[in-house]
Amino acid sequence: MTNQREHEGKVALVLGGSRGIGAAIVERLAADGAKVAFTYASSADQAAALAARVASSGGEAAAFRADSADVADVESAFDLTLERFGRLDIVVVNAGILRLGTIDQISIEDFDRIVAVNIRGVFAALRKAATVLGKGGRILTIGSNIVDRVGFPGAGLYAMTKAAVATLVKGAAIDLASRGITVNNIQPGPIATDMTKEHVDFILPNVPLGRMGQPQEIAGLTSYLARDEAAFATGASLTMDGGYSV
Template sequence: MEREQQGKVALVLGGSRGIGAAIVERLATDGAQVAFTYASSPENAETLRAAIEAKGGTALAVRADSADADQIKAAVDQTLARFGRLDILVVNAGILQRGRIDEVRLEDFDRMVAINIRGVFAALHHAAPHLSDGGRIVTIGSNVAVRIGFSGSSTYAMTKAAVAALVKGAAIDLAPRAITVNNIQPGPTLTDMTSDYVEMVRPLIPLARMGEPREIAGLVAYLVREEAGFVTGASLTADGGLSL
């Protein structure tokens, strides 16, 4: 299946590190020309872009804050201007700020909603008109939409449950154009976002280990293939059995 995405163009929102970077690398390996956004890590973005091009791929790094719908639209526009088309949209950008319901600051709540919900909606809203028929949309949610399990995750869980619901509706809206819309719900995955609680959560996972970004990227790679064309509106949980 390698190079199946040859000739396709992908945009990954939130692609400079962690799961997002693994997704960018996998789509490029599979042959896609990949644009990706970053908000605050230009060095990581440039390193990733250069690594892809050193392997013969094509990548475009775009600075965009997913809390700003205008910047999301600009990222879509820059992708189209550079590559002339859009076939795959992956919305990975998201933030996690923990706090009990009686402690979380309203400004933190507002920023999580702005990025994790409004930003996802804006990405689909601005990209969908330009996606080729038969295109693919994948959002990156979280297994906390299924099982929270820890104090301090109420707001984050709410935002990820909203994404799962949005995907169902978007899948129906875009079905006439054969565009599939799916959501991946990773569990604890080894990234800088989870480094503080690895030792706490690992014993709770039936597979007794954290996930790896490449495993989530592999699931994205499947969902954007032609053979996944009958999968839409789904939320696929990859968490080592944590939410069982």
Template sequence: MILNHRGARKTALVFGGSRGIGAAIVSRLAEDGHAVAFTFASRADAAEALSEAVRARGGEAHALCADSADPAAIRDAVRAATENLGSLDVVVVNAGVMRLGTIDAVPLDDLDLMIDVNVRGVFLSIQAALPHIPDGGRVVTIGSCVALRTGMPGASVYQFTKSAVAGMVKGLALDLAPRRITINNVQPGPTDTDINAGAVEMLSERSPLRRVADPSEVAGFVSYLARAEAGFVTGASLTIDGGFTL
């Protein structure tokens, strides 16, 4: 069990934690000894299965239904998390959506959804959680390697939203520095999740390592940033892509 400076069990809140990279982060932080709350917008069955798996290993997990496109839902999720956990030593913002389409074919609804979840939702999640993060706490956002280093046809909206998060993290690092709260942006490359279903073989062929990432590898990176020894890393966008963008 990891204890904070107050001698209590460390806690974590993961926005978007029921599947894929988010679920791996929840599992890893729980294995590291954190009591974890996490949000999900759909697939209540997956969220409950994850909670049960964490509890079966002796951990503590609380699944909270919250759509990161809804500011009120974000605030309610933070309120519920703190009611269960108290203060939040680690906050991870993983919730995100991707809708593909070239500029002539992107519906306004898709544009608004990606901006609302991938940019506004990230900012509002951190803003809502901040009063409950103690000095010396940790914030991690989950971006994408396409943000600044590469791209692909039909992903311009997704790419600019992830680029916005990379810029946001730089500014927030300065805002949070007086309280020694660090914030960093993890930018995964192709990873074996639902979003890449059917494309793993193709993506593996493009990778210098001839494979995609396992979600647990991204979670391990987040685990490092959540620990005390990462206390001098802040405002950084750190890519974990197996050389995909070299």
């Protein structure tokens, strides 16, 4: 983590922040000086432990339960953040789910659920963020490099949802540019999280750098894009995947 405090005085909301990449983003933004609210869907113990870690390091974090498939929950997370901290400067939309299955095997129920979380939930967050962020606000979505290279059977539906987010980010960036709000998308590749631990042996041969990425590396890029010095970047999808999609 950096010793600098680029986000001193700012408030961030990380949707889907209790574990993995989301937790790393929470800790990095807090280390960089922001007060951070974050949501969790079911991992209440992990959320409490994360808030405690931030506090023990001298930061401030608040955890709110929210199902990103529920628009009311998403909007409530924004309202609770404003009630707790009085302002909002940075929004990171990390919540997402993975459903794998070939086109003839994936169920309609799985289709509906992944679209609800990975597309509708992201849209709901961007729509709400647009109503509360002021000039200089930052919106960041966490997508996937699978947009550029599906890579294996059964990943098409997940890739579709992440491609939709990348396109939505472009449109939102144009819509909000006149207000000085930037919107960008980070596309991680194979990152060492609970979601990927069962697939490491399959993934590693396809990564030119020969290792899994770390959540802290995605968190570092997230923090950079939220800084003032990144104010000219908007509508971009930035891939960090160890060369997997090259």
